[in-house]
Amino acid sequence: MNIFRFAGDMTHLISVLVLLLKIYATKSCSGISLKTQELYALVFLSRYLDLFTNYISLYNTLMKLVFIGSSLAIVWCMRMHHAVKRSYDKEVDTFRHYYLVLACFVLATLVNEQFTLREVCWAFSIYLEAVAILPQLVLLQRSGNVDNLTGQYVFFLGAYRAFYILNWIYRYFTEQYFTRWIACIAGIVQTALYADFFYYYFISWKNNAKLQLPA
């Protein structure tokens, strides 16, 4: 563990807490893409298959349980909770995310560390996480103005993988064998997808104005 990865995990945790706060406090999921939440639930379920078989540390196990539990709880809320699901705007959340799942699965069968179920699922989860934010970004551009909590959720979600890139650079220079190319390249793509969001987020912060994404 290094400070960059710990900062990344805490930033990721904050993004989840901000989203839970938004849904719980406002009893609304307006501006949130259910498809991105479903993709993230799939990312965690397919990445943490070895949750009970491959114990690394209490921290690792706890964080995995938090990410799996919160992502499933958010999907459940947006699909089942009577008040929250009413605020879900499925006419705007129209990204065909099943194509993302299929493309990532095909890529994972071709590019992986070992052609085993565990490694193919792990590579699948890494590729899927890189593109999971697309439905959410498309929804934000369609819905124009973004409420504060939703903007902060997306910001922290994007920032966490940027910390992981610093972690991979650190591990590259401090460890003998660097075997994290799949996660590293996918992480760079993932962070790059947030580039324009980060730009408009910074502008809104600098001008102390509402976050506006150009349609």
Add this chain to the structure above:
Amino acid sequence: PIGQPMHDEL
């Protein structure tokens, strides 16, 4: 386990 990639990151 030796030989299997260790995914110690979240």
